[in-house]
Amino acid sequence: DIQMTQSPSSLSASVGDRVTITCRASQGISNNLAWFQQKPGKAPKSLIYAASSLQSGVPSKFSGSGSGTDFTLTISSLQPEDFATYYCQQYNSYPLTFGPGTRVDIK
Amino acid sequence: EVQLLESGGGLVQPGESLRLSCAASGFTFSTYDMHWVRQAPGKGLEWVSGITGSGGSTYYADSVKGRFTVSRDNPKNTLYLQMNSLRAEDAAIYYCAKRGYMDVWGEGTTVTVSS
Numbered sequence: 690d691i692q693m694t695q696s697p698s699s700l701s702a703s704v705g706d707r708v709t710i711t712c713r714a715s716q717g718i719s720n721n722l723a724w725f726q727q728k729p730g731k732a733p734k735s736l737i738y739a740a741s742s743l744q745s746g747v748p749s750k751f752s753g754s755g756s757g758t759d760f761t762l763t764i765s766s767l768q769p770e771d772f773a774t775y776y777c778q779q780y781n782s783y784p785l786t787f788g789p790g791t792r793v794d795i796k
Numbered sequence: 797e798v799q800l801l802e803s804g805g806g807l808v809q810p811g812e813s814l815r816l817s818c819a820a821s822g823f824t825f826s827t828y829d830m831h832w833v834r835q836a837p838g839k840g841l842e843w844v845s846g847i848t849g850s851g852g853s854t855y856y857a858d859s860v861k862g863r864f865t866v867s868r869d870n871p872k873n874t875l876y877l878q879m880n881s882l883r884a885e886d887a888a889i890y891y892c893a894k895r896g897y898m899d900v901w902g903e904g905t906t907v908t909v910s911s
Contacts, residue, residue, distance in 0.1 A: 721896075721897075723897040723898060725841075725898070727841075732891055732901040732902065732903055732904055733833075733841065733891070733898070733901055734901070735897070735898060735899045735900070735901070738897035738899065739897070744899060776840065776841055778841070778843075778897070778898065780896035780897050780898075783846065783855045784843055784855065784856075784857050784858070785831065785843040785846065785896070786843065787840060787841040787842065787843065788840075789840050790840045790841075
């Protein structure tokens with residue numbers, strides 16, 4: 690099975706900050722990586738697929754990069770609505786696996 | 797509008813069964829792989845099971861293999877998850893999601909397993 694790790698596990702940031710979250714796969718997954726945002730009590734929301742493709746309707750302040758085993762999600766200017774937990778997920782092979790999540794909260 | 801709506805959750809005792817449903821609308825259901833993902837209280841996301849568009853291939857997490865069965869009825873645009881021999885650790889919110897990179901999620905249905 691492919692293990693996904695994320696760093697940091699949590700971070701505190703201010704409105705307007707640039708935030709970067711890292712996701713690493715235990716083996717190469719090409720660009721078969723997705724990112725999700727989840728707010729408390731809500732279903733996850735798709736942000737990015739194919740490592741760097743922005744999902745329809747998602748603001749361009751979100752961006753993704755990487756290929757192989759190392760990936761990043763960047764939020765260019767953090768806004769109040771962006772405080773949430775972020776998960777990466779590989780869909781290169783079964784079983785599909787998620788990272789443990791990165792909680793972004795207000796400094 | 798593309799939508800997924802789960803139903804069928806509830807409170808069951810350990811060892812009992814439950815069948816979840818996910819009604820799809822707004823897209824050509826039979827074209828897409830579909831998945832079940834769960835989230836235990838205060839925990840992260842765990843992929844549970846997936847099924848190809850035709851229903852010809854199914855996939856399971858080791859934690860549910862042999863106990864859960866995924867299926868679909870394409871004419872009814874509905875995905876199912878039959879859950880047998882439920883355990884306390886199966887308690888979670890169960891979401892259905894569309895395609896491998898899960899571009900659309902339902903709101904979830906809650907399964908509670910307790911005696």
